[in-house]
Amino acid sequence: ADQSRPLWLLAHSSMAQLAKEIADHSAATAAGQKSRLIVYKDSVSWDRFADGFPNIFIHNVQQMAGQDVIFLASLHEPSVIFEQVSLIHSLPRYFVRSLTLLLPYFPCGTMERVDREGQVATAMSVARLLSSTPLTRHGPCQLVVYDIHALQERFYFTDCVVPLLASAMSLLYPQLYDLRRAQPGLAIAFPDEGAFKRFHLSFSVPEHADDLITCLKVRDGDSRVIRVKEGSPAGRHVVIVDDLVQTGGTLIQCAAALKSLGASSVSAFVPHAVFPRESWRRFTDGQGLFEHFWITDSLPHARQIAQHPPFRLLSLAEPMVNLLTNSDALGCCDR
Template identity: 55%
Template sequence: APPAAAAAAPRDEMEVAAAAAAVAVPRHKVKKQINLFYCAECEELALKVAAASDAIQLQSINWRNFPDGFPNLFINNAHDIRGQHVAFLASFSSPAIIFEQISVIFALPKLFIASFTLVLPFFPTGTFERVEEEGDVATAFTLARILSMIPKSRGGPTSVVIYDIHALQERFYFGDDVLPCFETGIPLLLQRLSQLPDADNVTIAFPDDGAWKRFHKSLANFPVVVCAKVREGDKRIVRIKEGNPEGRHVVIVDDLVQSGGTLRECQSMACEFSRCGSIWCDIFTSCHCT
């Protein structure tokens, strides 16, 4: 079997397109440029986003620390952004870097700016959105409450843009002082799939029922394979629950991946089920963290 591709679309292209769409407004509607600030982890992505749109002007922040490790931050050009539209490209990939970014996110709207947009591609606590037994802490609700405390700018509440949040009901975790805007990477996937030479041979595979519920309506024009985890002794193994991937170009779709173990098991199962060397497997996920 041909080697599996890491993703169904080039990651850089998708990241730039998604982030640019989140912060950009059609040129004829923009009276002032959008000033884009970014965390240290997103510098490379921010540079690519700015290069993709002349409506975006990059701004910078000095990310420093005091000797005791606590952040020593400075927002450059604070006077110059008064009355202008501002966006911040965040990455909450680690608890260690959340506090310093929250500090900046809370400070920017108070600089007399026209509007403020927070672009948070990955909502890290999205998978822990419910309580299954007494004592569980739904950290998705906790993070949503923190973001709901972002101060208003001159233009009103902050827009919080998140890509493929794990469960759509999490929009109700946010308070009325922010405007959550949930976007998805599926249109980029559909665009990429339409460009494939074997586009008519594509089958979409979902690693579990949750992924199927989340995306099946957006991918209704493709044959579908649904997998499920079953317990065999002390192990949880992925089995094909519905559909037949034999001889098909299988694209495994999920919203976010932490270790990638489930997707790899699902891919291996699809290749095993086909019993031939003609199958090709790709993986698409909006958010990936290791």
């Protein structure tokens, strides 16, 4: 592709702020890095008919023909999935050159398997919807998913799309650097073995080789409790790492277990702040269990949550720009 031609960025209305930040960061870095500019095109009207079904319109759609298009989606609730899938499926038919789908959060990720007959793996249903995206002139749609709950979910997508699993874990590294300078003795904890399997390699390189602590859920009578399986939190500032948080019960139990064994402070980093029914409020009750709680803007309501301590927002804009303009990662940028 002509390196002087910008990448067109479209976004769902719930992701408009993140889209603007992506475009701003691209504008600030494109010249120095000699990479393609990402331009946010606020050209989609997301309306509804009286019966509730989507009424979507793409303004100046003729200008989109031959462009490399990125769509920033947010499938954070069922009511917005159909309208976005409708738009995604229409873009190749308007002769876009290539299509890259940015999915900061993959919904239904925890329903990725059937443990007993009768369950429905809705993660596969969403993957099939996205996999039915028509081919573009450049080939299959490229699908970028951040911190998917289970790595095997990549195999739910068919050959009609090319999935790339990305991670927001790099956003945590500067925060860890600051913590080390303020207080020697840092440890990374995983609330269960699943989190350890997903993320421990991110902290195995020398510059991030902090002590690792693994917790696990064990049955205690009729309930399950969190206990430390490996590692010692005594005298350390421990940062709990996981991919998503729902009600927060597991993180609270994990923090309590770490402090009971002598952890001096506990913080957390969770890219996907799902928090149904505003369950995040249980972390703002003044008990001070967490010193810092870092989240990303992978979900629209994360910005509101981050206004309340101990939550702090780490934007996905920079890592997304780095990925989208990396010609080795996404072919739309170099061919």
